[in-house]
Amino acid sequence: MMVLGTLQRLVAAVGAATLGLCAGAGRLAIFAAGSVSHVFRPPFYFGEFGRQLLRIGYFSLPVVGLTALFTGAALALQIYAGGARFNAETVVPSIVAIGITRELGPVLGGLMVAGRVSASVAAEIATMRVTEQIDALTTLSTNPQKYLVAPRLLAATLALPALVAVGDAIGILGGFLVGVGRLNFNEGAYMKNTLDFLEVGDVTSGLVKAAVFGFIIALMGCYHGYFSGRGAQGVGRATTNAVVSASIMILAANYMLTDIFFGN
Amino acid sequence: MTESPTPPPRIALQNVAKRFGANAVLRDVTLEVGRGRSLVIIGGSGTGKSVTLKCVIGLIEPDSGTIRLDGEDITHARGRRRDALLNRFGMLFQGAALFDSLPVWRNVAFRVLQTRPAKDAREIAIEKLRRVGLTPDVADRFPAELSGGMQKRVGLARAIAAEPEIIFFDEPTTGLDPIMADVINDLIREIVSEMGATAMTITHDMTSVRRIADDVAMLHDGVVQWLGPIADLDNSANPYVDQFIHGRADGPIAAVR
Structure with missing residues (x-):
């Protein structure tokens, strides 16, 4: 009897958790779809959009830049050490460039901005909810999703690719500084090697990722x-x-x- | 339906019910507010006063019952229709609910800015601030820089900025010192009278009730226990009202200790 009761509770708990997950996923999907539709329907709040662009994009530059700089530098050291095992030290410039633009630039940049922006957006909107400011928006004939969510989604989706593009350049610079300063690469050869191997697709795939990450950051x-x-x-x-x-x-x-872009 | 000779009440709630999960907050709320009248809903904390107000304004949708505005059923109005209704409403929130990121004048003129250029809106904002006893230099400050009483006044200025026909006040004096509470009560009374607006207020402050009410509704346990003009409040012969206005611990309203 005891066992049966425990079993029943266990099944009930699993069921409740599953239902909760489904309800949460559904609510998120409805929220996302509604918010995206507001991005394209007037009225548009340009002032709000500008403020968010500044806050999410411009003020995240130092964080993204420093992340990229140190990552590029460390990457150069690692690839040099790894490459030395089979006498392939010369791959450092090209692998640094590909690694930064395809993966590390967007992912680490995205994670750093997630920590910075998701947190502040969530805290701000939650405070507005708690202090009834969101209700106040509604009573003033302003849709809170249109006024608060849509500008943040759009700003983050546009700002992240720009941030990551700058981050890519700084990351490659980080590799270059270590390559030239510590690993005795020739400056001209390092740059030539980087540019020769880097393809447009490496950069654009990273920027598309960045846009998706920006959307995720603002949405969450x-x-x-x-x-x-x-x-x-x-x-x-x-x-x-x-x-x-x-x-x-x-x-x-x-x-x-990554699977969509590079998986066969 | 027969043609009624008198116009329908401005706001009429009929058998409105709302539950949150297992908690039936409103069980059966029926009340009316006449044109240009000021109704105050009293009742203890957690008796559904706020939910009643939010159902009328459309922030919460009731599970059953009807809410009529000038005879028109607005219970489930959405989208454009709800927007059109909201244009006729103004609301003062309990904590003022001013937008932190905007200066005072943009808060006050928030609705006006949707239709008018910034210069006009600013002038209207300053005029409304003056109406609630604030000087124009407040206009460029941010809500966080103001005292609680000043925030409440700015909230009041925002609620009346677009000259609404119906104004809702959610616990207008809560958290204020007695003198500031009196100032706010006076302002509410004056403004509602001079605008000819219909007002619906929720409060548990009896001083406030006596200053701003034409009619009083006593809400307890999700049901309107009594509804009548303020003059009858003291001889209501209703045990709920009696206990509440005299602030007694003993009576039909069980105090949670």
């Missing part, structure tokens, strides 16, 4: 903020959930996009 920040629980605890949980879910979704989306 807005979603968790929008449906935040009450009080300070609700805001805290919304912030954590936004960063964690954005990071995981970026890594998962990265795998899928």
Whole structure:
């Protein structure tokens, strides 16, 4: 009897968790579809969009730039050490360029921006929810999804490719500095090697990834903020959930996009 | 349906019910607010006052029952129709709910800015700020820089900026000192009278009730226990009302200790 009861509770718990997951996925899908549709329907809030572009794009530059610089530098050292095992040290410039543009630029840049932007967007919107500012928007005939979510989604989707493009350049520079300064590469040869091997597809695939990551970052920040629980605890949980879910979704989306672009 | 000689009440709720999960917050709410009247809904915390207000304004959709505005069923109005309704409403939130990221004047003129150029909107905002007793230099400050009483006044200015026909006040005096509460009560009374607006207020502050109500509704347990003019409040012969207005722990309303 006891065993049966425990079993029943276990099945019920699994069922409840599954239902909860489905409900959450459905709610996210509806939220995302609704918000995206608002991006294309007037009225447009250009002031809000500009502010978000500045906040998500411009103010993330130092974070993305420094991440790329150190990653490019470390990558150069690793590839040199690895390449030395089969006398292929000369591949450093090309592998650094490909590694940065295809993978590390967008993924690490995306993760860093996720930590910065998802958290602040979630905290801001959750606070607005808790203090009834979102209700106030509705009573002032303004759709909160259109006013708050759509500009953030658009700004992040456009800002991330630009950020990552700058990050790519800085990352390659990081590899170049280490290559020339520590590994005794010739400056001209390093640059020539980089440019000869790098293909347009390497860069554009990374930028497409960045756009998707930007969308994920803003979406998770807005979603968790929008449906935040009450009080300070609700805001805290919304912030954590936004960063964690954005990071995981970026890594998962990265795998899928890599498979689409480069998997045969 | 027979043709009624008198116009329908501005707001009429009939058998409105709303539950959140297992919690039936509104069980059967029926009440009316006449044109240009000021109805105050009283009741303890968690009795469904806020939910009632939010059902009328459309922030929450009731599970059953009807809500009529000038006789027109607006219970499930959505989209453009809801927007058109919202243009006739103004609301003062409990915590003022000012937009932190915008300066005071943009808060006040938020709705006006949707249809008018910024210069006109700013002038209207400053005029409304003056109406609630604030000087024009407040206009360029941010909500976080203001005291609670000033925030409430800005919230009031925002609620009346587009000259709504119906104004909702959610606990207008909660969290204010008695003097500031009195100032806000006076302002509400004056503004509602001079605009000829219909007002619906929820509060548990009896001073506030006596200052701003024409009619009073007592809500308890998701049901309107009593509805009548303010003059009858003290001789209502209703045990719920009696207990509430005298603030007694003993009576039909069980106090949670």
